Amino acid sequence: MPTRYDKEFKQNIINLYKQGESAAQLAREYGIGYSTVHKWIQGQAKTQSGKSPDEIKAMEKRLASLSEENEILKKPGLPCAEVANIFDYIHQESHHHQVTKMCRILGVSRAQYYRYRSPKPSKRQAEDVDLKQRILRIFAEFKQRYGVMKIHHELNLELQPLQRRCSPRRISRLMKELDIHSVTVNKWKAASASKTKVEQRPNLLKQDFSTTGLNQKWTADMTYIQTKRNGWCYLSTIMDLHSRRIIGYSFSKKMDTDLGLKTLESAVKNRTITGDPIIHTDLGSQYTSDDYNQRLTELHIRHSYSRKGCPYDNAPMESFHASLKKECVYPVPVFEDYETAAAVLFEYVHAFYNRKRIHSSLGYQTPLQFEIATLTSQMAA
Template sequence: MCRVLGVSRAHYYRYKAHKPSKRSLEDKDLKQRIFRIFVEFKQRYGVMKIHYELSKELQPLQRRCSPRRVSRLMKEMDIHSIAIKKWKATSSSKQAIQQRPNLLKQDFSTTRLNQKWTTDITYIQTKRDGWCYLSTIMDLHSRRIIGYSFSKKMATKLIIKTLESAVQNRTITEDLIIHSDLGTQYTSDEYNKRLNELHIRHSYSRKGCPYDNAPMESFHASLKKECVYPIPVFENYEAAASVLFEYVHSFYNRKRIHSSLGYQTPLQVEITTIANQMAA
């Protein structure tokens, strides 16, 4: 056989007797763990989040793995987090926009729950029902989505429904602020009347300044990248509603870790915060 293959017998026996190195065996085990985490989180996690989850697994085994090694192994397996840029729908309104009070002024820091909320609407495309609209409210302390509504129409009724869903599950404090952009739904008399009834102060982004509502912009970017864009286009409103509900309530709030929260989930932050308040 060696003669047919054109190799020496010594080379053949060295190859046959070769044993994988400790490093290569470790890499093989790590690749299996990394791939399982990658699949478990539906290809939504990149190097740093996978490294965090992997470290939790390795800690009881008194093992370590650096982010650089995770990155190398992911490249060898040719896996990476979902990252697709698509066209962003924008309002075509040419109506003059009146500036309104910006109470937050890009200060997203908080000391407790129900101190600062932020809200916005994003566009979701479907085949049969055209553009549909997702309205959400986030608590800036935990980054949890506490208000949620999905509709075929972008009307004031949509954001009021979102507000009511948030109010049902939260305690309204005297100094609560909700921040939004200057969209016509948010500047409507109907919406602001309801905020006044709830004693919630309304803060607005400056015209053309998405950084004033950066946490919500970040949430929408994650939702589009991890949930919407991997699907070429939703068949209809019902299909989109089902996938969005699962992403927000089952994944984002409960499973998705956030670097800004010390690699905790929004739900973990809320549980810890409430426990600390009860113990105080």
């Protein structure tokens, strides 16, 4: 069925456009039709007052910059060309455009370009220069979140059409020479279950996270996000254990039952629920409330709970939160305010984690790629 988007999702896309992202880039990054993104932006513009002279001037400046970018990128196949071919193109066009601007637009290093224009190094050195540029681009594309093995996977996909390969050992050496390394995720150690007596609630999952298809087992949780102006804010998510995709998402200044319900509704909006799926949560009051469980009953979803003080019962969510904190939250000392945090988290979950971040457990596929492969296999069966 057609994908439906809520107001919060649309507004986040519009905000990203206002911050400088192009409509085409947003459509590609978030898997939305270009015409849909354009319609949202046009609809927003119709409801707002006219632009000020400064805004018009800024828009004209951006339009001129975009026109120049289009002129630079007009050569067919250029963005996918060998780095050396890109450098040759920059040299040919250097009397029309600034070298610095062309390097930025084409995603190459200005220093590497000038080194390329000097006497050629040995074949091995030339290969290293090319590989370093590719590694830096991959490293930047995935926002410094990929280490040796994931860069190895992405790089060799890129080199495959060229009948070339690069070993993890060589990538490790080149990354050391470039002085870059991924944000590491500390392994968390789960404590044993608490001996404190609490109300008994069913643990249907019992740490069995295996699945044979989508929408069989979900897991949900909330985590704290600190901001300067608004204090603690709260991210609530739901993951499908089959694909590790985040299917429910909501961010709020309050941690309450409404936050859990809003996340649940965002998950069921675009999922076809059959049978009696399980959703696993902790024993937080947001999940044990009558309203939350009443809604689960209406949706024919069975509720499974972790034991008190035993995070291993919800290990996939603990792992997701660890990755999110290390890759997205901790690199920033503290978010300025709720709106800033919301924009960064939205990008991480929807554009990066679901669509770009490969998982070794999924055969080095992204959650979205794995879901598409699963659905394709089911249709062919």
